[in-house]
Amino acid sequence: MTEPxxxxxxxxxxxPGSVALARLFVATLxxxxxxNEEIVADAKLAVSELITEAITGGAGDWVDVLVTAAGPVLExxxxxIRDVVDxxxxxxxxxxxxxxxxxxEGSRAAFSIHPAPR
Amino acid sequence: MADALxxxxxxxxxxxxxxxxxxxxxxxxxxxxxxxxxxxxxxVVADLxxxxxIDSTGxxxxxxxxxxxxxxxxxxxxxxxxxxxxxxxxxxxVGDWLDVHDSLAAATAND
Numbered sequence: 001m002t003e004p005x006x007x008x009x010x011x012x013x014x015x016p017g018s019v020a021l022a023r024l025f026v027a028t029l030x031x032x033x034x035x036n037e038e039i040v041a042d043a044k045l046a047v048s049e050l051i052t053e054a055i056t057g058g059a060g061d062w063v064d065v066l067v068t069a070a071g072p073v074l075e076x077x078x079x080x081i082r083d084v085v086d087x088x089x090x091x092x093x094x095x096x097x098x099x100x101x102x103x104x105e106g107s108r109a110a111f112s113i114h115p116a117p118r
Numbered sequence: 119m120a121d122a123l124x125x126x127x128x129x130x131x132x133x134x135x136x137x138x139x140x141x142x143x144x145x146x147x148x149x150x151x152x153x154x155x156x157x158x159x160x161x162v163v164a165d166l167x168x169x170x171x172i173d174s175t176g177x178x179x180x181x182x183x184x185x186x187x188x189x190x191x192x193x194x195x196x197x198x199x200x201x202x203x204x205x206x207x208x209x210x211x212v213g214d215w216l217d218v219h220d221s222l223a224a225a226t227a228n229d
Contacts, residue, residue, distance in 0.1 A: 016145035023171070041202065048173040052144045089174050095209045
């Protein structure tokens with residue numbers, strides 16, 4: 001399977017139905033980078049939490065997921081995060097990926113995935 | 119676009135069982151919440167072994183059901199397997215105080 005390179009961006013309506021699409025998008029790219037289904041599951045949960053936070057935090061009409069492949073590392077970024085409505089969602093993402101952080105200035109939340117070798 | 123959430127409710131003499139299959143997230147959690155609220159039984163068992171994904175939005179529904187049952191003298195039990203629900207319970211620690219079982223038989227044993 002060809003590993004992803006560069007950036008991949010998915011823009012979605014800020015609506016509940018978009019959460020599953022965000023998961024599918026991230027899961028596909030993580031699978032291309034790693035053969036580890038546990039990491040895929042963790043990434044799905046983390047992005048689900050962050051995109052839900054964006055949608056419920058008054059993002060406006062659109063939210064987006066940006067996945068950047070930098071060598072063996074994938075960075076997943078979600079925005080806009082206007083206001084942190086529920087820090088517990090961020091806590092779940094951070095429990096899975098300790099790199100989870102909110103950039104309030106940039107209005108985005110992100111985490112990095114270091115896929116396990118196949 | 120989450121996997122369609124399929125909810126099947128069955129009534130026994132002493133309890134009601136809500137079998138849930140699919141993904142529980144911001145889009146589908148209201149459906150689960152409504153299904154739980156619609157059951158009029160002192161003991162409600164949520165069989166989540168068919169859940170393929172759940173995030174904290176779904177977890178909130180389960181916690182709310184647990185608290186509502188507690189407040190009315192009822193019981194809300196949850197059946198899980200070694201899957202995504204257990205993983206989320208482990209991450210958040212809520213499995214320590216929710217009424218969680220690994221089989222329907224165990225969940226209804228005290229009814």
